[in-house]
Amino acid sequence: MTTLLQAPDRADRAAAPQTPAAGHVQVRGLGHTYDAAGRVTRALDGIELDIAPGRFVVIVGTSGCGKSSLLMMMTGLVSPSEGSITCGGMPMMAPDPDRVGVVFQEASLYPWLTAQQNVEFPLSLRKLPKAERAARARERLALVGLQGFEDRYPHELSGGMKQRVSIARGLVQDPPVLMLDEPFAALDEQTRITMGDELLRIWERTGKTVIFVTHSLTEAAYLADEIIVMSARPGRIVDRIEVDLPRPRTYAMMSTPRFAALRERIWGHIRNQAGE
Numbered sequence: 001m002t003t004l005l006q007a008p009d010r011a012d013r014a015a016a017p018q019t020p021a022a023g024h025v026q027v028r029g030l031g032h033t034y035d036a037a038g039r040v041t042r043a044l045d046g047i048e049l050d051i052a053p054g055r056f057v058v059i060v061g062t063s064g065c066g067k068s069s070l071l072m073m074m075t076g077l078v079s080p081s082e083g084s085i086t087c088g089g090m091p092m093m094a095p096d097p098d099r100v101g102v103v104f105q106e107a108s109l110y111p112w113l114t115a116q117q118n119v120e121f122p123l124s125l126r127k128l129p130k131a132e133r134a135a136r137a138r139e140r141l142a143l144v145g146l147q148g149f150e151d152r153y154p155h156e157l158s159g160g161m162k163q164r165v166s167i168a169r170g171l172v173q174d175p176p177v178l179m180l181d182e183p184f185a186a187l188d189e190q191t192r193i194t195m196g197d198e199l200l201r202i203w204e205r206t207g208k209t210v211i212f213v214t215h216s217l218t219e220a221a222y223l224a225d226e227i228i229v230m231s232a233r234p235g236r237i238v239d240r241i242e243v244d245l246p247r248p249r250t251y252a253m254m255s256t257p258r259f260a261a262l263r264e265r266i267w268g269h270i271r272n273q274a275g276e
């Protein structure tokens with residue numbers, strides 16, 4: 001059976017032959033103005049980004065600064081007024097689950113389908129043999145730690161488990177990039193930390209590029225290779241912070257001076273923006 005997992009760990013992946021920058025995300029001169037029934041909102045301005053394959057990048061900024069808008073544009077769900085976005089060198093003109101998997105804050109699972117059927121659903125639009133669809137979905141559910149829960153319906157799963165199903169669904173077409181918009185915001189603090197660890201484990205194992213939007217400075221510093229800080233609306237990039245904390249990240253790191261310094265640097269920007 002062909003495995004969907006591309007490399008057992010990051011060290012092996014570095015030595016493996018490279019696919020040509022499939023997970024490279026590039027944003028050039030991106031700006032966006034919403035015009036809803038004459039109410040004009042300048043949401044984003046002059047965004048330039050280069051995200052290398054396999055990086056874990058977190059986007060933070062004050063409420064309403066355009067984080068979700070930027071992510072929606074990178075997924076191809078919304079077209080920007082100006083500028084361009086490419087993934088793997090090809091423009092993102094529309095959602096393309098073969099290139100970018102997406103996970104939202106709400107799990108948005110079909111309540112009448114089981115976990116297995118929810119994960120399989122995107123594959124039903126492709127002409128894949130039924131057995132292969134089922135095998136892929138099972139493998140993805142196992143990857144997110146839900147082996148044995150394939151036949152459960154969403155109402156039989158906890159909030160964290162539902163988000164695991166969403167992540168499995170986002171990864172079912174094996175895209176090189178996974179984008180997540182505040183995926184753990186609705187979860188309690190303990191589950192949120194556990195899910196962060198789970199996501200890091202999945203990222204380490206699969207080598208995807210991850211782009212993650214959050215309000216939480218702690219989550220940003222805990223997860224990221226790099227934190228992108230946006231200004232208040234119209235959102236611009238005001239800082240890009242390399243997170244030099246060692247991996248694997250641990251809960252104990254959150255109480256170190258390095259962690260506090262990172263949070264302080266992000267908070268400095270956010271405080272300034274909020275005061276403007």
Ligand SMILES: Nc1ncnc2c1ncn2[C@@H]1O[C@H](COP(=O)(O)OP(=O)(O)OP(=O)(O)O)[C@@H](O)[C@H]1O
Nearest residue numbers: 034036041043062063064065066067068069070233
């Ligand atoms: N579909 C839309 N039509 C009109 N205006 C919109 C639309 N979507 C977002 N906006 C506006 O664009 C701005 C940026 O919104 P966006 O949701 O991208 O910000 P955000 O940083 O993700 O916010 P939050 O952190 O509160 O979730 C806001 O002023 C919002 O009101």
